[in-house]
Amino acid sequence: MSLAIGMAWVGGAFLSLLSIIATHEAGHFMIARLLGIKVTKFAIGIGPKIIARTYRDTEYSLRLLPIGGYVLLGPDDIEQRDAENLSEVSLGNLFDDRISVSERFAIALAGSLTNFIVAFFVFAALGFIYGSDSPTPTVGTASGAAAAAGVQSRDIILEVDGQPVEDWMQARRFAQTALLAESAKKLTLTVDRDGKTRSFDISSSEDLHDLYSLGLQPERVEYNVPASIDSAITTTSEIMLIGLWIIEGLARTSPSEAVVGATSPIGVAALIATDNERAAPVEEDFDPVRAALELFAFGSVFIGMLNLLPFPPFDGGRMAFSFIRMIRGRAAQGLEFALIATGLLLLFVLTLAVWYHDIRQFIF
DSSP: OOOHHHHHHHHHHHHHHHHHHHHHHHHHHHHHHHOOOOEEEEEEEEEEEEEEEEEEEEEEEEEEEEEEEEEEESSSSHHHTSSSSSHHHEEEEEETTOOHHHHHHHHHHHHHHHHHHHHHHHHHHHHHHHOOOOOOOOOOEHHHHHHHOOOOTTOOEEEETTTTSSHHHHHHHHHHHHHHTTTTSEEEEEEEEETEEEEEEEESSSSSSSTTGGGEEEEOOOHHHHHHHHHHEEHHHHHHHHHHHHHHHHHHSSSHHHHHHHHOHHHHHHHHHHHHHHHHHTTTTTOHHHHOOOHHHHHHHHHHHHTSSOOTHHHHHHHHHHHHHHHHSOOOOOHHHHHHHHHHHHHHHHHHHHHHHHHHOOOO
8 A cells, every 4th residue: 555545545534534523513513503502612623723713603613632522502601610622521511400401312312313314315325326235245346365265256145154144234244253353364255156055265364354355345236216225224224233343342352452453543544445455456446435435424323323322421421411310300510520521531542542553553
């Protein structure tokens, strides 16, 4: 992978991340405005401001650290209680009793729902314009390690390492599980070729992480509008399942293993660029716009799911606080602040560790 291509993918990954954050925060913003709640600040990123503009009493800003974003709600006198940057994110509207529990819950949930809805429409548009993956696990093109092992176009995948599969996303998920669990360098595929069952042991000296890294691309089919919508629903739900699998896997690992298992925008860009190079001999019509939109939609679903976790400072944590308030009838302000501040610190440290790991692995 050339330096120019690598930098282009890194830049694209960061733009996708910023777009996902902006989409998420826009969901909070729109519902707050619909509920008649004043939004004093809309920030993409946290930390010191890079650029800021005020429009209709709301300050819109891009900030230094792209590890999240926030909207600050409530009258100006609430904002004056909060310091800039991190404490602003930690406190924000949490302690304003003039915002009801149901309103807090709706605003917190709106960010993730917006991520899911936007991703669905992106997948539907991509399916209508470009076609989409075949509903069956049919190989469209085979190159690299898969082709060397004997896998061919039009082969229908029946099993991945002995596990029966029904569609391409399931085959991909099983491959990811097998390859990432033990950092394996090989995978066994059982396929149907012209009514005959064949098995292929695919191995490579390079890092393998899913079917694409093996050199396999799914068969593409043309869709009309109804079929594109159905495909978008299926794709979005499958990505949610993959996200749950990733989150569950990270939850079971030690902190050091979680850093290795997680991926920053740099890592995502490097993996996509590597897969693109492996697929290039058989997919010369590679479209960077389509790839960028697919990356955005995938990331949007995953970020939406991540934010629903009941962990401060994610939206799921804020919804949990709202639920506790509803039961107790009052807020545990000191505990909420301590948990959110601790969560922000842990998120910041984990982000730095993941970026450092990916820079060492993919760049140096």
